[in-house]
Amino acid sequence: MSETAIEVRNLTKAFYDADSDRTTIAAYEVEFEVKxxxxxxxxxxxxxxxxxxxxxxxxLESKLGGSIDMKxxxxxAMVFQEASVLPWLTVRENVGFPLSLKGVSAAKRRARVDELLELTGLADFADALPHRLSGGMKQRVSVARALVDDRExxxxxxxxxxxxxxxxxxxxxxxxxxxxxxxxxxxxxxxxxxxxxxxxxxxxxxxxxxxxxxxxxxxxxxxxxxxxxxxxxxxxxxxxxxxxxxxxxxxxxxxx
Amino acid sequence: MSLVTAKLTEEQIRELKAPAQRERLFRTISYFSPILLLLLWEVASQLNVIDRRFFPPPSAIAGTFWQMITSFEIFDHIGATLRRVSVGYVMGAIPGILLGLVLGLSQPARRVLGPIFAALYPVPKIAILPLILLIFGVGDASKFVVIAIGVFFLLLYNTMGGVMQTPQIYLDVAKNAGATRLQTFFRIALPSALPNIFTGLRLAAGSSYIIIAAAEFLGARSGVGFFIWASWQTFAVSRMFVGIVVISALGYFTILALELIERKLVPWAKH
CATH class of the missing domain: 3.40.50.300 (P-loop containing nucleotide triphosphate hydrolases)
Structure with missing residues (x-):
């Protein structure tokens, strides 16, 4: 439990808008650690x-200053704010999306996706398209997708x-x-x-x-x-x- | 399991169903309204309220049509037109979609190539037909090319627009999931632009028939356009109308077929 996983030091990020010639500091000297x-x-x-x-x-964004150390x-893996579920894929395909990008075989993918559908309570909706799902169900899909390739x-x-x-x-x-x-x-x-x-x-x-x-x-x-x-x-x-x-x-x- | 037993009265149910029933009635009427127009035309033409030389009664046109079907004459023309439209359509659509994807995803490509296409797009396709006939001859090749050019631009712009509207979050999802550039291209940008691509395909189908009709007026010995033109030269007005009806029907059914394909391929979009 005591090992550090993420170390952020002096992280600074700013945005520049060329039209108004204005600089906005979004985050300043952010420092924290996560075990x-x-x-x-x-x-x-x-x-x-x-x-x-x-x-x-x-x-997904570059930093202006400071350092990030991810051990x-x-x-x-990221779970996003709004509905980030891809509307042209079924629930099963959405959850398996990261695996399919890496060329994991269909059989292995299916087994792993089934596990996650079970874990997130989505088994009954496996073949539904997202527009049939409630907001809560969509976020379950996002969570399952973030877990599917088992990142730390x-x-x-x-x-x-x-x-x-x-x-x-x-x-x-x-x-x-x-x-x-x-x-x-x-x-x-x-x-x-x-x-x-x-x-x-x-x-x-x-x-x-x-x-x-x-x-x-x-x-x-x-x-x-x-x-x-x-x-x-x-x-x-x-x-x-x-x-x-x-x-x-x-x-x-x-x-x- | 419900905790409350709820029941509506007969009258409430009737009231609830009324709008749907009204809607069904009007939908039934909508099927017959074009027939009403034909009926009006028939009567007006028979009674000489409108000039029969220009507007022969639909029954006469139908008679001519039937003759042309039984003699198989019309099918040769339909075949020629369909062949030209479909080959030219595919020749224009595929590069249009691919280039639309590139221009939609890459701002540098858009900056460099965008102005070139923007300058070429407004050139009337029919205006360059003589030039195309000169280069590709009076055979089918020139028809393929002129249709392909028309189709290309519609798909280029619709695909590009669709890709540019791809929500940033889908691109973030792809990046976070470890997608390569090519995977982002085909698995995010393409499906996301699909509703717009189909809009382009439908618009292109309509304009294909406009272009082919004009192209066949000028440089062809077959096809529905040629047939309309040849009928005009002999003042066979009924035959002209048959040609007009046939080419409209071809366009209509093509668009209908595209809509059916769209429903299958883009089930998530609102229709």
Whole structure:
């Protein structure tokens, strides 16, 4: 548990808009570490650059400064914010998509995809096209697809952000169960304090733009967790208060 | 298992079904409205309200049509036209789609080649037919080429537009899943652009028949266009109408066939 999986040092990212000749600093001197097998949530207001940090970790965006060290044999898998399920493929084909790109044989692919459909509760929808699925089901497909080629690090970019609260609660519980069985290293982005405390071993709090890490809080609850029952714990609400206080103290509206 | 037993009254169910029933009635009527027009034409022509020399009654046109079917005369012309359209169509569509994919995905390619195609596209295809006849002769080759040119541009622009509309997230998914450039090309950009490609295919089918008719007026000894032109020269108006009906029907059925294929291949798009 003590081995480091991800090490981010002084990570800075800025965007330049040629039309208005303006430079925007999206993330500034971001520093954190994630241990192998750890579940870390980054929480922050929208526009704070948390998604940008994750996209840089995923290799989808270049960094301007600083360093990233990923101690892993394979590139991280990503679960995206919105419906990222490919509409022209069935659920089965979507989940097997990364394997099919690598030319894994159809039989092996089928066996592995079946495993994941079972794990994510999608077995009954294997041959459906995504437009027949609810938002929650689509995000299950995204999660299954990210797990299919068994990469060590899982990056999740507000995967449940667009779902209603009941569905979100169900998927959080499922995600915890899956994480406990697979033992992946997870970096999970959210703007929901509640979600971060429900899922994470550690919560990193980010300030508004230019985003930087302002706190690193350990979440003490035992595992396996029950996403409903843990709300009876006073520590849950103390931590909620603590995170909100941090977020409020850096809010630009307050200082304006 | 439901916790509440719910039941609607007969009247509520009737009210619920009413809009669907009305819709069905109008759909039935819609099948017959063209027949109504033909009937009106027939009567007007028989009573000499419209000039019979220009608008012979549909029954007379149908009679001529029937003669031409039984004598197999019409089939030679249909065969010639269909052969020219289908060969030219494929010759134009495949490069149009491939180049559309390249231009859609690569901004440098778009910057360099875009202006060239933009300058060539507005040239009327019929206007360059004499030039094409000069280069490729009066045989089928010139017809293939002129149709291919028309089809090419429609597919180039529709495919390019479709690829450029590919949601960034699909490209991110491909990259994260480890797709190569070629895989991104064929497994993301192509399917994502498929609805637009079919729009292009349908537009191209329509314009193919416009182009072939004009091309056959000028330089052909067979085909439906030639047949319309030859009928005009002998003032055989009924035969002209047969030609017009046949070429419209060919276009209609081609587009219908494309729509059926689209439903099969693009089941996720709204129809």
């Amino acid at each position: 192998r097998g750890e579940f870390v949530c980054i929480v922050g207001p929208s526009g704070c650059g948390k998604t940008t940090v994750l996209r840089i970790l995923a290799g 892993s044999d394979n590139p991280p 690090i899982l990056l999740m970019d507000e995967p449940f952000g667009a779902l209603d609260e009941q569905t979100r609660l169900v998927l959080q519980q499922e995600l915890l169960r899956i994480w406990e069985t697979t033992g992946k290293t997870v970096v999970f982005i959210t703007h929901s304090v509640d979600e971060a405390l429900t899922l994470a071993d550690r919560v990193l709090v980010m300030s508004p733009r230019p985003g930087t890490i302002i706190a690193d809080l350990a979440v003490p609850f035992d595992r396996p967790r029950d996403v409903v029952e843990m709300r009876r714990d006073k520590r849950f609400w103390d931590l909620t208060y603590e995170v909100w206080r941090l977020l409020a103290s850096t809010s630009p509206e307050r200082h304006a």
